[in-house]
Amino acid sequence: MKFVDEYRDQKAAEFFRDAIHNIVTKPWVLMEVCGGQTHAIVKYGIDELLPKEVELVHGPGCPVCVTPLELIDKAILIASRPDVIFCSFGDMLRVPGSEKDLFMVKASGGDVRIVYSPLDAVKIAKDNPDKEVVFFAVGFETTAPANAMAVHQAKELGIRNFSILVSHVLVPPAIEAVMSSPLCRVQAFLAAGHVCTVMGYNEYLPLAEKYKVPIVVTGFEPLDILQGIYMTVKQLEEGRHEVENQYARSVKKDGNRPAQDLVSRVFRVVPRKWRGVGEIPESGLGLTAEYAAYDAETKFDVGDITVDEPEECISGLVLQGIKKPNECPAFGTRCTPEHPFGATMVSNEGACAAYYRYRRFAAKAA
Numbered sequence: 001m002k003f004v005d006e007y008r009d010q011k012a013a014e015f016f017r018d019a020i021h022n023i024v025t026k027p028w029v030l031m032e033v034c035g036g037q038t039h040a041i042v043k044y045g046i047d048e049l050l051p052k053e054v055e056l057v058h059g060p061g062c063p064v065c066v067t068p069l070e071l072i073d074k075a076i077l078i079a080s081r082p083d084v085i086f087c088s089f090g091d092m093l094r095v096p097g098s099e100k101d102l103f104m105v106k107a108s109g110g111d112v113r114i115v116y117s118p119l120d121a122v123k124i125a126k127d128n129p130d131k132e133v134v135f136f137a138v139g140f141e142t143t144a145p146a147n148a149m150a151v152h153q154a155k156e157l158g159i160r161n162f163s164i165l166v167s168h169v170l171v172p173p174a175i176e177a178v179m180s181s182p183l184c185r186v187q188a189f190l191a192a193g194h195v196c197t198v199m200g201y202n203e204y205l206p207l208a209e210k211y212k213v214p215i216v217v218t219g220f221e222p223l224d225i226l227q228g229i230y231m232t233v234k235q236l237e238e239g240r241h242e243v244e245n246q247y248a249r250s251v252k253k254d255g256n257r258p259a260q261d262l263v264s265r266v267f268r269v270v271p272r273k274w275r276g277v278g279e280i281p282e283s284g285l286g287l288t289a290e291y292a293a294y295d296a297e298t299k300f301d302v303g304d305i306t307v308d309e310p311e312e313c314i315s316g317l318v319l320q321g322i323k324k325p326n327e328c329p330a331f332g333t334r335c336t337p338e339h340p341f342g343a344t345m346v347s348n349e350g351a352c353a354a355y356y357r358y359r360r361f362a363a364k365a366a
């Protein structure tokens with residue numbers, strides 16, 4: 001397939017594998033920030049191609065995984081109301097809240113619908129004026145423009161029975177939180193190509209300088225990731241800490257300005273709680289005063305719910321790159337994709353789910 005096969009070419013992969021082996025002289029720990037990259041690394045065994053000196057740890061880049069448990073409970077509470085049509089991307093429906101998930105709400109009669117775009121939810125609101133329609137707006141900077149467009153369009157069309165339950169998080173503050181931890185082992189980052197397609201990479205320049213870490217904007221295909229690792233290791237070996245762009249076929253330094261303008265009109269930067277990590281200042285998005293009427297948390301008065309995480313789950317440590325999924329005692333036994341304890345096992349992009357899917361037997365043996 002055009003634009004896919006050429007990024008999975010075996011000979012080119014062997015070239016980058018050998019190039020990495022040829023330049024490495026000492027141990028390095030690299031973190032990929034995106035769940036899509038984690039999935040590709042485990043699926044294609046990219047970490048197993050690397051020299052033993054290069055270790056990959058998996059960062060907080062899966063939006064489903066970092067959505068706090070209490071927000072899932074808020075979604076369940078809203079979706080259970082008889083006057084609500086609750087719309088979401090499919091991956092959020094299986095994420096367990098403290099007692100049940102959205103699929104269970106649907107099974108017991110709740111009107112929970114899977115949509116492919118937030119704009120579909122706006123249309124549902126237009127077609128159902130006697131119902132309140134809520135869209136579960138989860139994601140990083142990547143999905144923020146479409147969610148901003150949905151809210152903006154609803155306002156322009158005068159649709160008042162539409163709102164969004166916002167759980168948007170931002171990558172740069174997460175990198176800052178990882179680097180600030182006293183347990184941090186990370187020496188370089190592969191930044192997420194799709195996030196930078198929207199945002200560009202100017203905001204990574206001060207982070208690379210402050211923490212003296214190379215940051216390489218990287219794509220998602222096996223060759224993208226191998227080349228990103230090569231560029232990162234080369235910087236580390238040469239004592240450089242720069243922001244470089246491996247994913248130049250999609251990412252421009254300034255990103256997509258019209259998308260950024262829309263996002264900053266509809267959303268403002270707010271503190272956000274990250275699942276397993278805790279609250280990170282200025283790490284999320286909330287609606288601006290102009291669009292506050294579209295905030296589902298306020299509309300349905302669910303702002304005050306707080307919930308404790310399951311004690312046994314160490315996904316917070318997994319999301320910070322401190323532990324690997326197979327170091328969790330519950331991995332593959334008490335915690336599986338069919339019976340997940342934590343969100344990193346639920347989402348396809350979660351590190352625990354990727355380990356379980358592609359190497360559960362090796363991981364169990366370890």
Ligand code: SF4
Nearest residue numbers: 313315328335342352
């Ligand atoms: S295997 Fe399950 S319990 Fe362990 S960290 Fe992953 S999600 Fe949490």
